[in-house]
Amino acid sequence: MPKPILVFDCETVLDHAAVARAHRLDENDVVGAKAIIGEEFPPPPYHALVCISALLAVYDDDRAWKVQETRTFHAGILTEGQILESFFELVSFTGPILVTYNGSSFDLPAVRSRAMLHRLQGLHLTLVSNYFHRFSENHIDLCDDFASFNNRNRVKLDEICRILGVEGKVAGMNGARVGDLAASGDFAAIGRYCAGDVAATYRLFLLRExxxxxxxxxxxxxxxxxxxxxxxxxxxxxCA
Structure with missing residues (x-):
């Protein structure tokens, strides 16, 4: 019987203080931090987590996948540390195979760097299942999988969903809007968007299976x- 799967996705915003520390600026120098980053999408350590959404599914006696629950943890209610602790608890309790879209390149590195910033230990993520190992069988990154690990073949989540004829991202939303929504305090909308990406990733996983x-x-x-x-x-x- 296959292990349970936990499909997850993160939403983030630029951590201006992290940019400032990295470049020896005053941590309150938001203008200077933005100027350094410019229009580029920065590496994972420069991002602060504002939401993690997850979907737990098990392989049932009918040889189909059955969704057990969906969970969303966001900054409207929880601190970043609490978001991470909630996610770690869910992973530890279920012991799943993680399923992501671009998780190897972004989501997992972001989770790791932010957990270290808050001095949190990711016991199950490292010692038990070793999700960070390059060839781990406990993490399926569908972006890498569909591209046969060739960067030239990689496409965005919404693109592959449209190509394959499955429902993709929440209409009218994309990652570029997350920062504005966070600034306005609309974390519930971020949660819905993140949960939508998780559902889209799960639909792709089912096609893969x-x-x-x-x-x-x-x-x-x-x-x-x-x-x-x-x-x-x-x-x-x-929390959504």
Missing amino acids: SFHNRLTPEALKASQDGLEAALARDQGNG
Whole structure:
């Protein structure tokens, strides 16, 4: 029986204080920090986490995937440290295979650097399942998987969803809007956006399992229908 899977995604904003420390500026020099970064998308350590959304699914007796729960932890209610602790607790309790889209390049490094900033220990992420190992079987990064680990083949989440004919990102939303929403305090909207990316990633995971003959057409449809039922059931779960 396959292990449970935990599909997750992070939303972040630029940590101006981190940029300032890295470049020996005053930590309150937001203008200077923004000038250094410019229009570039900075590496993970420069990002502060404002949301983590996750979906837990298990392989059931009908040989289909069944969503157990969806959870969203965001900065509207929790501190960054509490978001991380909540996520670590969920991972530790379920012992899953992690499923992400671009998680190897961004989400996991961001989680690790922010946890170290807050002096948090990621016992299950490192010692137990070793999700950070380059060839770990406990983490499936669909972006890398679909690109056959060739950077030239990588496409964005919403692109691959549209290409494959599955529902993708929340309409009218993209990562560039997260900073403005955070500045206005609308973390619930960020949570919905993040949860939407998780659902899209799970839909891609199901197609991957079908392609590899691990889901029959009937089991694929049952898994897909189960997702939609779970999304309706769990609307508002967690902190979103």
